[in-house]
Amino acid sequence: MSTLLLENVIIVDGTGAPPYRGSVWIDTGKIRSVCPAGTPEPDPAVADRTMDGNGMMLCPGFIDAHSHSDLALLAAPEAFGKLSQGITTEVNGNCGLSPFPVTARNRAHLEELYAGYGVPLSWHSYAEYAAVLQQAAPAINVLSLCGHNTLRAAVLGYGRAPLTAAAGDAMQSLLYRALVEGAAGFSSGLIYIPGKFAPPEELEGLLRVLRPFRRPYTTHLRSEGVQLLEALTEAITVSQRAGIPHLHLSHLKTAGAANWHKLDAALELIAEGKASGLHITADRYPYIESMTNLSVILPPPYDDIDDVTLMRRLADPAEPERLEAALAAIAPTRWDTVRLVTAAPGKYHALQGFTFREIAASTGLTPSRICRELLVEDTPGTMAAFRGMNPVNLRRILAWPDVCCGTDETARPRDYRLGRSHPRGFGSFPEFYRLLQPSLSPEQIIYKMTGLPAAIFGLPDRGIIAPGYAADLVLLDPAALSGPADFAAPHTPARGIGAVFVNGETAYSDGRVIARAGQVLSPQI
Ligand SMILES: [Zn+2]
Ligand SMILES: [Zn+2]
Structure with missing residues (x-):
């Protein structure tokens, strides 16, 4: 643990109060003081480290x-x-x-x-x-x-x-x-x-x-x-x-x-x-x-069976046929709104991110058949998005x-x-x-x-952001802040996040995780 003086930031303190320019002094995982611009700052010499926030927005984590x-x-x-x-x-x-x-x-x-x-x-x-x-x-x-x-x-x-x-x-x-x-x-x-x-x-x-x-x-x-x-x-x-x-x-x-x-x-x-x-x-x-398990789409009698039990049952050679017949009860247009997100490694792996209608068009199989095969492969692990x-x-x-x-x-x-x-x-x-x-x-x-x-x-x-609070903080550029992740590239990181502090440690900066300083918390109520 160390002390850090975070200078030249626009503080949005998490209470809904208007932003103000200032600096924040972090000491041993906590916020020690918050100094609005124009008020006396701690002497930078007493901090182990100083960091120039370059006028970015500083929010609570x-x-x-x-x-x-x-x-x-x-x-x-x-x-x-x-x-x-x-x-x-x-x-x-x-x-x-x-x-x-x-x-x-x-x-x-x-x-x-x-x-x-x-x-x-x-x-x-x-x-x-x-x-x-x-x-x-x-x-x-x-x-x-x-x-x-x-x-x-x-x-x-x-x-x-x-x-x-x-x-x-x-x-x-x-x-x-x-x-x-x-x-x-x-x-x-x-x-x-x-x-x-x-x-x-x-x-x-x-x-x-x-x-x-x-x-x-x-x-x-x-x-x-x-x-x-x-x-x-x-x-x-x-x-x-x-x-x-x-x-x-x-x-x-x-x-x-x-x-x-x-x-x-x-x-x-x-x-x-x-x-x-x-x-x-x-x-x-x-x-x-x-997004949830693909199995939530299943009509009766499969809607009362948990995924682990269903997967065991689908090992019976006659069961997949019955499942596919039951899936015929689903309105055809529904498949336009259901998108495969995660499938077990296998022949449908490359089709993650596409709707069942799109997958049907590219494979020549019916949506019911694709659904059946995915659930046979991995019932609990197959995830779908529902629009x-x-x-x-x-x-x-x-x-x-x-x-x-x-x-x-x-x-x-x-x-x-x-x-x-x-x-x-x-x-x-x-x-x-x-x-x-x-x-x-x-x-x-x-x-x-x-x-x-x-x-x-x-x-x-x-x-x-106030004295005595845990030093969980985010330094961000609000003009650049965006979440470009989509279903085609869902693991695309957010933009505009400069640095993230967890319990006073610099946990994330320059697109990399630097420290793992999280704590298991209990509510204080
Ligand atoms: Zn949830
Ligand atoms: Zn939920």
């Missing part, structure tokens, strides 16, 4: 409210895709999927799910996982939510198991332990298996355990399109009944053209929930294509005062060894900044990327 790097940070702790866009802290364990708690019921499944990372699952609890993560020396700070899908599977497995009193108690004990050990809150992913099998009473019981910790409940709603309003009502109602203070909506969206008109009604429901005293916030990535969101609604959602930026992505290395990213894994924060201009001021946008998520996730010493 960006906080990624929605991340999925649970295993990626162990396999590629440099977190290149995140650090290179200015992210210094991320919140993992979202959408109901966390790498803990691990029991005899879910261990084999999780090992298969995470097989591509080549990391042994040597832990059971959050505390054990956090120790392994800190040992890996991630380049960015990390918080982890306890995920409902993992929690349910730890007790009831991945099938359609009914909630019993004993199972409810067991899940609540596991959640309580994770929270006591420092998990950042509780997440659900109610479109996924086995979360989709959970009745509202199950969630309410778990939220009662969460309540005294005052940490957020984050939810990937049971529906983001056809049943969006019903799903939103469910989330608000279970939160109110359990008496938790804070509901956080993951990647708030109106999915599917037939549901785009529902945004006003959704915002109205949120306003009513807030009026009842429930604090409601949300995150969103600044793109109109989502179903509206750009006007996107800007409205981003501008909503309680929405912060979340990539909904995994921290990827620069290369493709851990699979291909959605462009959001490299460009979300610059794109968030770009899309909100000029309707919001730079300081208002930076607040949504820093001070706001720090408040949401209980980080009272991060997200703001």
